Amino acid sequence: xxxxxxxxxxxxxxxxxxxxxxxxxxxxxxxxxxxxxxxxxxxxxxxxxxxxxxxxxxxxxxxxxxxxxxxxxxxxxxxxxxxxxxxxxxxxxxxxxxxxxxxxxxxxxxxxxxxxxxxxxxxxxxxxxxxxxxxxxxxxxxxxxxxxxxxxxxxxxxxxxxxxxxxxxxxxxxxxxxxxxxxxxxxxxxxxxxxxxxxxxxxxxxxxxxxxxxxxxxxxxxxxxxxxxxxxxxxxxxxxxxxxxxxxxxxx
Amino acid sequence: xxxxxxxxxxxxxxxxxxxxxxxxxxxxxxxxxxxxxxxxxxxxxxxxxxxxxxxxxxxxxxxxxxxxxxxxxxxxxxxxxxxxxxxxxxxxxxxxxxxxxxxxxxxxxxxxxxxxxxxxxxxxxxxxxxxxxxxxxxxxxxxxxxxxxxxxxxxxxxxxxxxxxxxxxxxxxxxxxxxxxxxxxxxxxxxxxxxxxxxxxxxxxxxxxxxxxxxxxxxxxxxxxxxxxxxxxxxxxxxxxxxxxxxxxxxxxxxxxxxxxxxxxxxxxxxxxxxxxxxxxxxxxxxxxxxxxxxxxxxxxxxxxxxxxxxxxxxxxxxxxxxxxxxxxxxxxxxxxxxxxxxxxxxxxxxxxxxxxxxxxxxxxxxxxxxxxxxxxxxxxxxxxxxxxxxxxxxxxxxxxxxxxxxxxxxxxxxxxxxxxxxxxxxxxxxxxxxxxxxxxxxxxxxxxxxxxx
Numbered sequence: 001x002x003x004x005x006x007x008x009x010x011x012x013x014x015x016x017x018x019x020x021x022x023x024x025x026x027x028x029x030x031x032x033x034x035x036x037x038x039x040x041x042x043x044x045x046x047x048x049x050x051x052x053x054x055x056x057x058x059x060x061x062x063x064x065x066x067x068x069x070x071x072x073x074x075x076x077x078x079x080x081x082x083x084x085x086x087x088x089x090x091x092x093x094x095x096x097x098x099x100x101x102x103x104x105x106x107x108x109x110x111x112x113x114x115x116x117x118x119x120x121x122x123x124x125x126x127x128x129x130x131x132x133x134x135x136x137x138x139x140x141x142x143x144x145x146x147x148x149x150x151x152x153x154x155x156x157x158x159x160x161x162x163x164x165x166x167x168x169x170x171x172x173x174x175x176x177x178x179x180x181x182x183x184x185x186x187x188x189x190x191x192x193x194x195x196x197x198x199x200x201x202x203x204x205x206x207x208x209x210x211x212x213x214x215x216x217x218x219x220x221x222x223x224x225x226x227x228x229x230x231x232x233x234x235x236x237x238x239x240x241x242x243x244x245x246x247x248x249x250x251x252x
Numbered sequence: 253x254x255x256x257x258x259x260x261x262x263x264x265x266x267x268x269x270x271x272x273x274x275x276x277x278x279x280x281x282x283x284x285x286x287x288x289x290x291x292x293x294x295x296x297x298x299x300x301x302x303x304x305x306x307x308x309x310x311x312x313x314x315x316x317x318x319x320x321x322x323x324x325x326x327x328x329x330x331x332x333x334x335x336x337x338x339x340x341x342x343x344x345x346x347x348x349x350x351x352x353x354x355x356x357x358x359x360x361x362x363x364x365x366x367x368x369x370x371x372x373x374x375x376x377x378x379x380x381x382x383x384x385x386x387x388x389x390x391x392x393x394x395x396x397x398x399x400x401x402x403x404x405x406x407x408x409x410x411x412x413x414x415x416x417x418x419x420x421x422x423x424x425x426x427x428x429x430x431x432x433x434x435x436x437x438x439x440x441x442x443x444x445x446x447x448x449x450x451x452x453x454x455x456x457x458x459x460x461x462x463x464x465x466x467x468x469x470x471x472x473x474x475x476x477x478x479x480x481x482x483x484x485x486x487x488x489x490x491x492x493x494x495x496x497x498x499x500x501x502x503x504x505x506x507x508x509x510x511x512x513x514x515x516x517x518x519x520x521x522x523x524x525x526x527x528x529x530x531x532x533x534x535x536x537x538x539x540x541x542x543x544x545x546x547x548x549x550x551x552x553x554x555x556x557x558x559x560x561x562x563x564x565x566x567x568x569x570x571x572x573x574x575x576x577x578x579x580x581x582x583x584x585x586x587x588x589x590x591x592x593x594x595x596x597x598x599x600x601x602x603x604x605x606x607x608x609x610x611x612x613x614x615x616x617x618x619x620x621x622x623x624x625x626x627x628x629x630x631x632x633x634x635x636x637x638x639x640x641x642x643x644x645x646x647x648x649x650x651x652x653x654x655x656x657x658x659x660x661x662x663x664x665x666x667x668x669x670x671x672x673x674x675x676x677x678x679x680x681x682x683x684x685x686x687x688x689x690x691x692x693x694x695x696x697x698x699x700x701x702x703x704x705x706x
Contacts, residue, residue: 048655051647076657088652092670092677101666102656109657141670141677158656 001026001197002166007058009046016042018222019058024166027194031208031233032201034219035241040201041085043219044170047199048082049075062166076102077109079165083155083172090142095154098142099124099161106162127160131187149180156187167191167198173207185210205237218244264301265322266410266447266476273324273414280416281378288390292412299406308404311590311622312532312561316504322447322476325353328440330471335359338438338469339498339691343683345434345465346371348419352439353448355417359438363431368424371433374451377420385420388455392482392538393510398567399596399630407506407532411449411480418451423460425486432463432681439503441473452481454491458514461490465684470500470527479507487541488516494679496688499527501556508534515541515570522679523550523579524688525560526695532561539601542572550579551675553695554587554619561590568601568634577608582672582696584615590622595636597629604631608638613645613671643671669696 002024009017016039024030034040046053047060049072060067067075090098096117103123104114115123128138131153143151152172159167169188173181188198188211200211208216208230216232217224220241225248226232236244270293278286301317302309330351335341348371349359355373363371370377378385393408419435437450454464468477477499485491491511499505505528511519525531537546552560560583566575581589591610612621625638645667653663672692679685 050651071660072651072654073657073659073663076655080655082655084652084655088646088649090649090652090667090670092673093666098653098656098658098666101662102653102658105659105662106657141674162656 001063002199003059003061005059007043007046007060008056009042009053010056011042011053016222017046020219020222020224022217022224024197024199026197027192028215029192029198029200029211029213031213031216032199032219033203033205033216033233033236036203038219039222040203040219041170044082044168044199044201047168048072048080073105076162076164077106081159081162081164081167083152083159083167083169085171085174087143087151087155089144089146091144093142094139095142096120096124096138099158102158103161124161127157130160130190131157132183133157148175149177152176152180152184153187156184160187160191165196167196169198169200169202171201171203173202173204181207182210205233208233220244220248264318265320266301266317267297269322269324269447270413277414277416280375282382282386284386285389285415289413289415292409296406296409296413302404302406306404308563308592311588312530312559314530316530317476320445320474320476322445325446325448326443327354328352328442330356330359330438330440332359334471335438338471339687340434340436340465340467340469340496340684343432343434343465343681343687345432345681347434347436348372350417350419350437350450352446353417353437353450356438366427366429369427369429370420370422372420374418374420374453377422381420381422384422384455385453388482388484389453390482392484392512393480393508395536398538399598399628407478408480408508411451411478411508414449415451416449418453421452421454421462421464423456423462425457426459428460429462432465432684434465434467436467436469437477437479438469438471439473439475439477439499440471441475445474445476447476447478450477450479452479454481454483454493456483456485456489456491458486459488460486463492463494463681465494465496465681467496467498468505468527469498470503472500474500474502476504477506479505481507481509483509483511483519485511485513485517485519487514489514490518492520492522492680494522494681494684495524496684497525497527497531497533498691499531501527501529501558503528504530506532508536511535511537513537513539513541513544513546516543517541518545520547520678521549522675523548523562524676525550525552525562526691528558528560530559532563534563534565536565536567537575538567539569539573539575542570544570544573546573546575547678548575548577548579549675549678551672552581552583552589553672553692554581554583554589555585555695556587557585558587560587563592563594565594566596566606568595568597568604568606570598571600571602571604573601574605575607578675579610580672580675581612581621582615582668583612583619583621586616586618588620591640592624592626593638594626594628595638597627597631597634597636599630601631602633604634604636606634606636610640611671612642613668614642615668665696669693672696
């Protein structure tokens with residue numbers, strides 16, 4: 001479904017991704033782990049089309065469509081969803097207004113009729129409950145004054161509403177206490193389905209106790225240096241990133 | 253040369269009107285009021301209509317006042333249906349309506365009010381509260397004896413010279429009036445340009461609280477509104493004063509809002525400017541007691557050739573007072589904006605906390621803004637900050653919206669809307685806020701956006 005081939009990307013003049021390749025099938029959850037500065041967040045943002053990241057080589061296809069040729073909004077319409085590490089506050093726009101505008105754009109692209117406010121509210125009700133989003137969070141401005149946990153819940157809530165085919169989670173666990181982490185993980189797990197895939201970017205293994213991945217990849221210095229099953233995350237947890245660095249050094 | 257002399261010798265209509273209406277004005281209110289008028293007329297005539305050579309009017313041309321023939325206001329007819337077509341015409345509130353400067357009883361409400369509360373015209377108010385009224389009228393709208401460079405009071409004098417009909421709101425001690433008050437001034441020109449001088453006086457005794465919406469709605473034509481609003485707050489009183497300017501696109505609107513705060517009082521001033529061709533608003537706040545709180549929120553949206561000039565002045569005369577000011581402007585086409593924000597911190601006013609922000613968003617290369625924060629601080633233990641940005645859209649917010657599937661043009665429109673709507677959100681009367689948000693929507697070029705703001 002998602003094919004990343006030999007991807008190179010930089011920010012300003014700094015090369016960050018140096019030939020990433022990754023293949024994700026429908027229904028799979030892939031965790032991308034790595035130390036700070038390894039390029040994890042860059043990979044997540046490049047998938048979503050962030051303009052300040054320059055792709056200098058490689059390709060990303062989603063169900064055959066070349067994402068690199070598409071704008072962020074077109075990628076969203078194709079089914080890409082990025083849950084931000086730092087969700088943006090937008091004072092002056094209510095959460096429901098924003099989300100309905102988003103959903104209707106995505107629906108239009110998929111050839112579905114737009115939803116009226118009433119239909120929209122019906123569509124989101126159950127999803128809001130799932131994410132423990134009370135009404136005030138829906139009528140307030142997007143993320144404005146939300147706590148860290150509320151912001152992350154809002155990200156997953158948006159994902160539930162937009163029903164993407166590929167969910168990319170960028171350090172969704174950072175700054176969450178254990179209860180918020182469970183709520184977020186529950187939300188993601190409820191969205192797991194045979195048609196949908198996830199790429200979960202995380203520094204720590206903690207989140208992966210709740211969102212159990214099918215594959216774990218370790219990203220270091222802009223390359224995937226090792227891939228394995230979920231046990232790889234546990235090994236990292238026990239031994240730290242150091243042992244991989246040592247292995248790589250020994251090999252060099 | 254002779255021509256120039258002739259021009260100077262010919263008084264503008266703003267001056268020549270006075271002889272015509274003097275006798276009529278005399279019949280409104282007590283003799284002391286007539287003395288006030290005569291004094292103010294002399295004061296106005298000392299300097300006349302400001303020009304761009306006057307520091308406080310540097311970026312706004314008022315030639316139109318010099319040249320336009322703004323006669324005395326005349327009667328007009330507006331029915332409830334027409335009123336309902338105006339942006340705030342259907343707001344459910346205790347309503348006092350004026351039409352072309354005259355009280356319009358048939359367009360006002362007749363609420364039963366709590367004991368001692370008065371909401372009505374100055375004329376009716378003077379029958380029951382003459383002493384209170386005369387003691388407060390003109391009390392806040394003056395800069396006499398104030399520190400630092402003073403603002404210009406000419407249009408206050410002009411208003412006072414013609415002081416006739418107006419609104420009077422009196423909330424006695426301890427009364428919390430939950431129902432909002434709406435004072436609306438409608439203007440419709442059907443036979444020749446005219447001038448009105450609306451006057452509003454709001455008195456809140458100790459511990460009283462109220463929400464007042466003051467609106468100016470232009471229905472058609474060319475005219476000049478020269479409004480003065482005074483709000484006098486007793487100890488611990490709380491006032492939300494929302495002023496909405498929706499004049500016609502041919503109108504000149506000049507206003508002064510003067511607020512006087514006693515100790516412990518809180519004022520929220522929301523200043524919304526959407527209409528008018530040439531617009532000038534002055535908001536002056538005098539902090540005359542400790543532990544006051546002042547919120548000045550302003551939003552201007554200018555298109556076409558609109559000129560919108562906002563001057564604010566906060567006098568921190570006593571210690572431990574806090575003021576927070578946010579003025580925003582969205583300017584497109586050839587519109588231009590001005591922001592001048594003065595904050596004076598007097599020698600005694602230790603522990604003052606004053607924060608001023610001015611932000612503008614320019615939507616076209618031919619739109620512009622002149623912005624000038626002006627802090628004059630004479631105390632040493634204070635915290636005063638100011639910041640001005642002339643902005644582009646926030647890239648991070650734009651990207652965020654786009655990742656959710658909102659196309660870039662729509663996302664841009666949404667962010668411009670949000671930038672201005674953030675100020676409207678400070679208005680706590682939901683009906684007014686919603687109506688203004690819808691209006692903002694249609695004023696900005698947002699066809700690409702879905703309706704139903706909330």
